[in-house]
Amino acid sequence: xxxxxxxxxxxxxxxxxxxxxxxxxxxxxxxxxxxxxxxxxxxxxxxxxxxxxxxxxxxxxxxxxxxxxxxxxxxxxxxxxxxxxxxxxxxxxxxxxxxxxxxxxxxxxxxxxxx
Amino acid sequence: xxxxxxxxxxxxxxxxxxxxxxxxxxxxxxxxxxxxxxxxxxxxxxxxxxxxxxxxxxxxxxxxxxxxxxxxxxxxxxxxxxxxxxxxxxxxxxxxxxxxxxxxxxxxxxxxxxx
Numbered sequence: 001x002x003x004x005x006x007x008x009x010x011x012x013x014x015x016x017x018x019x020x021x022x023x024x025x026x027x028x029x030x031x032x033x034x035x036x037x038x039x040x041x042x043x044x045x046x047x048x049x050x051x052x053x054x055x056x057x058x059x060x061x062x063x064x065x066x067x068x069x070x071x072x073x074x075x076x077x078x079x080x081x082x083x084x085x086x087x088x089x090x091x092x093x094x095x096x097x098x099x100x101x102x103x104x105x106x107x108x109x110x111x112x113x114x115x
Numbered sequence: 116x117x118x119x120x121x122x123x124x125x126x127x128x129x130x131x132x133x134x135x136x137x138x139x140x141x142x143x144x145x146x147x148x149x150x151x152x153x154x155x156x157x158x159x160x161x162x163x164x165x166x167x168x169x170x171x172x173x174x175x176x177x178x179x180x181x182x183x184x185x186x187x188x189x190x191x192x193x194x195x196x197x198x199x200x201x202x203x204x205x206x207x208x209x210x211x212x213x214x215x216x217x218x219x220x221x222x223x224x225x226x227x228x229x230x
Contacts, residue, residue: 004158033217042119042205042220043159056215090158094216103149104216106158 002027004093004107012113013081021076021110025093031055032074033104034066037088049074050096078112086114117142119206121221129229130198136191136224138206145211148189149218150180153203162204165189201228 005024013019025032031050035043045058049068068074072093078085088111092104122137140146147166151159163174170182180191189206206221 031215033215035218040223042121042207042222043218044220045217048215048217056217058217092159092218098216102216103161103164104218106151106160108156108158 004091004105006089006091006107006110008110009108010111010113012115014115015081015083017081018077018079019081019112021078021089021091021112022073023076023091023093023107024073025091026105029093029095029105030072031094031096032068032072033092033094034074034076035090035092036060037090037109038084039087043090046076081114083114085112087112117144117146117208117210117219119208119219119221121204121206121224123224124222125225125227127227127229128196131195133194134192134196134200134226136204136206136226138189138191138221140187140189140206140208142187142208142210146208147211148180148182149207149209150174150178150189150191151205151207151220153205153223155202159205162191196226196228198228198230200226202226 007022033048034046037043047057052068063079065077088109090109091107094104118141120139128134149164150162152162165182173179178193207218
């Protein structure tokens with residue numbers, strides 16, 4: 001049973017560039033959430049996708065956007081990268097309709113470094 | 116709005132000693148409570164959760180946490196730690212009525228188990 005997989009594992013970009021991170025949810029899950037974890041901090045919710053639509057969004061600027069595909073996989077796009085975007089980006093999957101009752105399953109993350 | 120405060124950023128402890136990692140939360144609505152563990156260069160793994168019922172919840176590897184509604188706390192304890200317990204621990208809450216399962220995390224506590 002495949003868990004949540006993320007790619008790439010590590011990524012180095014420069015300020016002003018654009019980046020795309022990818023996530024495949026755990027088998028049987030249909031909802032994908034993205035979190036940003038800065039060094040020494042707890043993860044912060046970016047947004048969540050279900051049925052190819054953004055369902056909820058955290059306090060992140062419009063430079064952060066996403067997409068969900070019919071196979072439930074998802075992408076996180078960040079434009080005009082800033083030094084402060086350096087972080088571990090975590091993807092979590094779950095089953096819509098279970099609400100908060102069931103825990104989210106996390107991938108190992110993509111480590112993004114901005115130079 | 117909800118928030119989570121982990122009262123200790125680092126907890127050093129000797130092997131086989133007991134440990135407590137403290138977590139307090141603030142919320143105007145009912146919440147579910149979680150503890151996640153993060154080993155180096157990995158994503159988050161669910162350690163235990165409180166959804167309802169008994170206020171004392173246990174994990175398979177000897178950790179336990181007690182939900183205290185009056186003190187809005189969900190402290191994590193283990194009577195005897197092992198070197199392998201060295202990791203980052205995150206307390207999180209989720210809105211009871213939310214359909215999305217969005218998690219609000221604390222800042223994390225680094226548990227350092229010394230031989």
